[in-house]
Amino acid sequence: AQSVSQHNHHVILSEAASLELGCNYSYGGTVNLFWYVQYPGQHLQLLLKYFSGDPLVKGIKGFEAEFIKSKFSFNLRKPSVQWSDTAEYFCAVNTGGFKTIFGAGTRLFVKA
């Protein structure tokens, strides 16, 4: 069965630290990849997406992610986090069709 693994359930960083959240998926074919974010008290919203082309994609608020096909990975990065980045981050994969599979999420807490 297709699945998405997020390596860390909780991450605590100080402001200005660099961030990398891991995401691996299990599917050998073409994929559409997403990172969604949920800020405290808000809806899930799209952070960035990869459909095709340049494997390094840039999203909102200075986030980026790199698709490495050989590693089945789509890690999220940000060079310098801010307190306002405190949120829960979900990696998601669509393998064609209508079903999207989400990872369990990573809760990021940024200390001011």
Place this chain on the structure above:
Amino acid sequence: DTGVSQDPRHKITKRGQNVTFRCDPISEHNRLYWYRQTLGQGPEFLTYFQNEAQLEKSRLLSDRFSAERPKGSFSTLEIQRTEQGDSAMYLCASSPPTRDVFSYNEQFFGPGTRLTVL
């Protein structure tokens, strides 16, 4: 607010009761999804509508769950004979039309309905 809306935001019910949730997608979004999210997990796909047609349904969805989108606009999710294991956040999302039926697009999520079954 022109985002996805869900009603009610919270529902507390007793085991064995039926509940119904409503989702209003962003206007002109023909694709509508229902998800369930439990504590510590990501959203879990339940079902998908394209216009009024229910095109995919999770095998995890028991017969107690039914969803409709009668006119291709709002959707309802009904849970019959609720069980304590049904306690979760129920999320609705919508997507705009794409060039072909198999193309994919990002989803816009609503605030969810939190169900507690006592």
